[in-house]
């Protein structure tokens with residue numbers, strides 16, 4: 001199920017295969033929305049609905065919330081999940097805890113897939129569509 005972006009001929013980052021299998025599949029063609037696996041697609045939708053008002057649609061942050069590409073650089077999946085569970089009560093700014101939020105808590109894995117795709121640069125900013133052949137992923 002985990003297929004390297006490079007193996008699919010993904011344009012960005014295709015030259016350097018990642019050390020670990022990426023938690024996403026992406027296919028991009030010029031002047032079209034990139035197509036992504038189901039988990040990454042759900043992560044994108046949840047992010048737009050629940051996170052983008054503060055962290056911006058492209059995850060690069062706002063005047064009051066950090067650029068996640070910088071802030072999550074090197075962050076483990078475990079630390080990311082903990083950040084969502086606990087929220088963040090900084091001296092100047094606050095992120096509400098999401099561990100009991102039914103719109104966020106079921107989708108941590110999907111958010112991780114989407115955010116890793118953005119942070120590595122394999123997924124450019126902008127809208128995405130689903131890959132039609134979601135092999136190995138239950139489409140329901």
Ligand code: HEC
Pocket residue numbers: 047050051052053054055064065066068071072080083084088089090091092093094095096098104111
């Ligand atoms: C109300 C605005 C707001 C929303 C909504 C929000 N965040 Fe944040 N987030 C923040 C702020 C502000 C910080 C940093 C606080 C600081 O550094 O003082 C932050 C920090 C983070 C961090 C870094 C935590 C760390 O330990 O370094 C992650 C990861 C993150 N947010 C992810 C998300 C995700 C994913 C969502 C959507 C589920 C989300 N945020 C929704 C405002 C928000």
